[in-house]
Amino acid sequence: AHTMSDQAETVLFRIARGTGLHGLAGIPPRRGCYVRPCLCLTRADTEAYCAALGQHYVQDETNAEDTYARNRIRHEAVPALQYANPAAERSIARLCRQMRALDDWLNAEAAALLQAAAVPGGYDVAILRRAEGPVLDAALHALVSPVRDAEEKYISLLRFVVLHGEGSVQLTPDVNYRVRNGLLVCHTQEGAKVHPAPPQPFEPGEYRLPGGYFVKFQVVKYENFLKNQSIFKKDLNCCADCAKIQGNVILRTRQAGDFYRPAGRHLRKTLKKYYNELGVPQAERPLLPLLADGSEVLWLWGCGFAEGCAPDEYTHEVLTVRTEKTGEA
Template sequence: MHSDLFDRIDRTVTEHNMLCPEDRVVAAVSGGADSMLLLHYLLSRRERWQLKITVAHVEHGIRGESSRADAAFVRDFCARQHLSYFEKAIDAPGEAKAAGMGVEAYARQTRYAFFQSLGCDRIATAHTLSDSVETMLFRLARGTGLRGLTGIAPVRGKIIRPLLDCTGEEVRAACTALHIDYRIDESNADERYSRNAIRHTLVPDFDRVHPGFMQNAARTLQNLQADEAYLQAQTAELLQAARTLNGLQTAVLTAAPLPLRRRAVTAYLEEKHFPVDALHLAQLDELLASGGRLQLPGGFAHVQRGVLTLEAAGAPPAAAIAYEQIVVSVAEFLTIRELSQIKIDFYCDYDKITGSVRFRQRQAGDRISPAGRGCSKSLKKLYCEYRVPHSRRALPLVAEDDLGIIAVAGCCCDQRVGVDATTRSVLYVVSHTED
């Protein structure tokens, strides 16, 4: 049976072009059945695809000793298998509260930022068909559009989900057949969480009412995903036709059918980091016809001389940007900078930093001595020199340690912490902005 399951995973990988020869793959492994089967699958195909596999684990600090035991389990497995392993421990509840975000959203954002920071061609996660169907039902209950009903995408950027055509039950059975040990997250049985109630109550009830529910739901997801892909392509064409130098032509938008028009406006709002909701979309649709000005949660929309433009009210809140700090050797950093496609906001000599690194907004009188330039410059002038958009200037771009400013994200680092011939360890920083 497990051979048949791996063959099915092969078909999923091939159908969605998930892997290429010699790919560097980061496997996101929690220690549960799904992720351990994913890791065993990747290891079984390592020689065939000539893959370079790295395992990554995030310990969220939510479940105490049990969570730390999960990390130790994955760490020990990788040590026995001589696998490259990276681990990150966070205090998700505390850090999420400080950032003004929900714990789940913050943990997810931090996880993916960490995976991206490792420098890879693919990030493999262990989402299954069961996860995708549960996601569809969760969003349906909460209220959503077509995109929300398509479940979990097989591929999104670098992220691949090879197990997406396998149910959770099939995965656990394969683990038993293959003698694959895994950890059990006791919180998955707590039906106070909506997703657990869907998994343990709603899905079994559907299956009793109509046996074969999971397979039927899988076909529904495939149909909806095909429809969504078509509409996304149509939306992209509409946006391209409507674009001007600083906005969208209203005549092009209003000539399009309402569903496509709303999709195009939604995509434009998301592109500019404006919050989107049904009420403001309806008001924006009226604005396209009438012209004028509309206040939005993120600023203002204007329709003048047949062009829709957006004006940000200051910058997005500080919680909209998160920073990942990674310390590596000089050799590792040179490899990451050469081979990785991630955008590094700044890097510096880790051993020259005093205390911890913190991020804040620019303040009056702030100055920096850019490394290698032999001068001091006000941050106000630096922002102009680097053409930092006004919409970003109120973000916490300034990095400081206990002695003062060490860098400005996206610009430069200070001479005091600059990398030189004596540098042994490099701190590099990657930012992640929530759309």
């Protein structure tokens, strides 16, 4: 299990190789279906706990060797920092938490920027230019990362062509971004390609997403919901108890490990299997919007809210959703 000590080593290694804000956020406590509960404990804490329980554990036999750069950081750099401050690992972990919070905020701003700039065929360069530098860089990072490692040189080149108003950046032999006629467009061997919007924290409101997907989430008082129940009756799967849509809810597209509980079926399916069951074309799946808390999908485009989210007699506010597909890229 990854510990706070692994966190410190990872951040030091990234700093040495060159990293940015995202890298300084360190190893996330949760990513998709992966959960790391031991990040709040140092390696020494974990070993002491196992010893107290008499619990045996396995270590990689190469951990003691200095063949690898990470091991040299563990054996030399970390002890040197602990000589200066015995709580060095905890200090680095605190920095990671602060950077993660800042990174989350910046990613939300970047997602809002891309949403505002999204037009049929690409992104309006004039809107991108008006963004603050760090927000623009975060937005460009979100466009590059699905294609390749978002190295600084690619972000810098893409920022230059956006601010300059023309030019192109070759990300891979098959993918490049071009600025032409005021639009930033992704081109592949198959022609212009649309990438999903980056994940963003969920708030009620209107979202215009890549692929021509429009979603409007609105909060309605339960009394008003009951008065207009005839309007909602045929689309009850598009209504949820606001109190049941809690946690770290993100508006995004599919990720590995996602699962969904179809309303009224009392079962859980991986999103991949559910898409297969519905016959959703492979080409459409990467762009379909959804709401998720971790790997649990709470709302899915075309299918509604998951099992257990529906309003009931204890509901105070109802979350409704209206969708529209324009057919625009």
